[in-house]
């Protein structure tokens with residue numbers, strides 16, 4: 163895989179959420195670099211932990227916003243977050259940090275999920291926020 167870049171089409175029109183998504187992409191790229199440079203198990207493991215922590219933080223911030231905006235899609239969207247958190251935990255458990263192919267598979271999964279989620283569920287929420295702000 164090549165490195166993963168933010169693209170303006172990922173913007174959901176809310177600065178706070180966009181900034182957090184950019185940060186997630188930065189951490190995914192750190193993981194990519196650590197894996198590519200074979201910086202060692204500890205660095206890869208720490209970066210994956212950092213990604214899990216930041217993902218949890220980001221999801222909880224989004225979920226606070228669903229409540230604040232009385233978002234009707236709150237339940238479905240929160241379920242998507244919970245499902246992803248579970249998958250991420252499982253990946254972490256079985257991650258073989260010495261096998262670059264496993265980390266590459268993990269990275270591909272993370273990027274695909276994140277892009278799909280941003281341009282799908284998160285954009286729907288962005289559109290809703292704009293509507294209620296009017």
Ligand SMILES: [Fe+2]
Nearest residue numbers: 224279283284
């Ligand atoms: Fe989300």
